[in-house]
Amino acid sequence: ETGVTQTPRHLVMGMTNKKSLKCEQHLGHNAMYWYKQSAKKPLELMFVYNFKEQTENNSVPSRFSPECPNSSHLFLHLHTLQPEDSALYLCASSQGSPWGEAFFGQGTRLTVV
């Protein structure tokens, strides 16, 4: 266990559905991240939150909507996704300095049908 917990572990959703991914960290970190991992591509940074404030959005389509209510919790709200959005979605947290090591949750395997 890394101290970062993601739910659900697997999710199948239709293109018209709305769902949310949840991430919780028990490490006392102040930075949290969403990454996307697709086959044959490097891990892609989606969003960065520092001290609950979004500080980076890597040109992610608006059908992905992050929410960070406090420094321990992070959500990714999903709506009207496309089949190409099927991927492993990973949450991570770090101590929020350049030296902070990032720890990942187990990921959510998302399939859009």
Add this chain to the structure above:
Amino acid sequence: QKEVEQNSGPLSVPEGAIASLNCTYSDRVSQSFFWYRQYSGKSPELIMSIYSNGDKEDGRFTAQLNKASQYVSLLIRDSQPSDSATYLCAVSKAVAGGGADGLTFGKGTHLIIQP
């Protein structure tokens, strides 16, 4: 231009030998460098971090950093079959106010340790 480059492999190494994994990065302001191990179907697991030029050793693992050459490497001594995995190189840079920058990853090197 890719920001972090790794040879995708597979890299095949006999058990007990030294596995050498390499990574280059393009952004000169990168300050932090990490190696993650990822088993198939699992999430990345941090195994080494390095911040200054030179070598850093932790058990069977040694990370090497050369900022002038923009090069990071990972050596695994006495390789075991359980070391078979994909190894991801990641870099990050400082941001104003002391906040965190996200990691930029390479595609990873698939390492196979042959018994």
